[in-house]
Amino acid sequence: MDLSYFLVLSALLFATGAIGVLVRRSPLVILLCLELMLNAGNLALLTFSRSLADQQGQVLALVVMVVAACEVVVGLGLIVAAYRRKLPLNVDEFRTLRG
């Protein structure tokens, strides 16, 4: 099994996530597409870790997962706060980030 297949797959998943971020307007789905991109990055990190037979890439992948979890928590908190204030949940409407 060539490792380059994994890298091409990760590039394809990253591009899919990027298209999602550009096309969708709902902040919830945009967060999901960010997850897609972060996971594509993780797949590439683990492939490089395997190709070098070095476990350091796996530690990096764990750190990426931590960052993704933080991003989810803060992003979902923002969505819930916007929903409570009855703001429209559409990223085109979020032009200014005033408190």
Added chain:
Amino acid sequence: MKEVLFWIGAIGAIGGAAAVVALRNPFYSVLALIAHLVSIAGLFLILQAEFIAAAQVVVYAGAVMVLYVFVAAYVGGIEEPKLDAIPGQRPLAFLVGAAIFIELSIAIVASGLLALDSGGPEVALGFGSPAGVGKLMLERFLIAFEAASLLLLIAAIGAVVLAERRRRDESDAEEALG
């Protein structure tokens, strides 16, 4: 055997990713992302990252996605306008996505990196096990580990501050809406 597993995982991952982008109901998008994450965890297993694969299923597909499901259910269906905000946004987005994919693929194919056109070098038995990754994390990458835990703490506090129900804010919002 590995080839078959790779293609099953790859088709699951691509299908899940496409469904996340294409489905109109955010709730179904979340479910598609769970399928995508489980497929990716299978690919991690082929790459001999057992600990990361387990963490992916338990932490990501389990805990984080439950959070998404709750918020999707709380917020409900979000109406997305059919019209693009910028004229021709969708074709442009697909063009940009295709450009990213082609550019990354060329970079990968042309890189000539070590062992990319093979299954990778032989690795020791404990490669990717919790013991090996944990030892690296607590010795060589201790500062990164501490920074990650600090980041999680800050995110947890931030979420509490953001989602806190405050009477004053709600009356402010009502005033703002007139």
